[in-house]
């Protein structure tokens with residue numbers, strides 16, 4: 001069954017919640033109104049008024065870009081807020097659990113722990129394949145959500161949409177698909193499937209391809225009921241005035257530099273594969289590469305001493321001796337390649 005009873009999955013206290021009603025909820029008004037309702041300062045400085053709690057203008061633009069109605073869009077203070085809200089809306093602390101793939105993004109387990117929710121990890125296959133059967137085998141009647149990440153951080157691969165949708169169909173709970181890196185992938189987003197599969201929440205962000213990591217705007221796409229629940233629980237003014245304005249301005253053009261990053265990714269992967277100390281470079285659907293090297297800690301230290309910072313994933317289960325390298329500008333990548341050439345000399349000796 002594709003259509004689930006969403007309300008039956010929601011925490012009882014949230015279903016009965018009376019959300020905070022802001023002054024601007026009750027009356028929007030126009031330019032000519034006198035606003036004496038919110039105890040703001042009347043003296044204009046660009047930020048003296050509270051932001052729109054519903055982010056209407058920004059959602060209208062994102063609705064155009066993503067070709068999905070505004071009532072299927074939630075905006076948060078980074079995707080991290082949306083991840084946290086999944087727990088707060090659906091998971092009863094100390095009782096419910098969620099399932100996540102491993103290795104994957106660290107915020108799922110941080111949010112699970114802060115909400116006192118058990119997180120069950122299911123390991124990906126040797127080349128990071130989605131273990132759909134193992135995931136289904138690990139759920140029980142208290143499992144409220146499955147967290148998938150596609151393209152996955154740190155492995156870089158995207159899963160087959162059909163495989164993720166099949167999981168959503170079989171699971172009577174929420175399936176979160178984190179698509180932070182989808183713009184760098186050849187695979188389709190699942191945004192087009194949220195009407196049919198009402199238990200799927202797709203996460204995207206302005207932090208990666210859109211180049212707005214400093215702004216902290218994450219997006220969740222889901223059926224209107226889920227969006228309504230998340231909006232009810234969020235802080236009313238979770239996206240500030242400056243971020244809403246600047247995002248709207250930067251969203252007037254297309255995502256910048258995607259083709260540059262994708263072509264540089266191929267160059268970098270090709271160069272890395274030539275190195276005798278590089279054991280494996282996995283194919284990537286994202287703006288980073290995961291490489292297994294002979295000695296991740298040693299290479300990490302060598303690069304750091306030269307002012308080149310990569311992500312050492314050696315301590316992550318399944319990622320032993322792996323470094324995750326973000327694709328930079330051509331100049332930045334060349335600096336990395338020069339340093340790797342120097343490392344090779346010390347390595348051969």
Ligand SMILES: *Cc1c(COP(=O)(O)O)cnc(C)c1O
Pocket residue numbers: 077078079080081105149153178180204205206207208213216217218
């Ligand atoms: C970078 C990243 C995000 C983005 O988080 P924001 O809070 O929106 O900046 C989300 N998910 C994954 C897997 C990421 O790697």
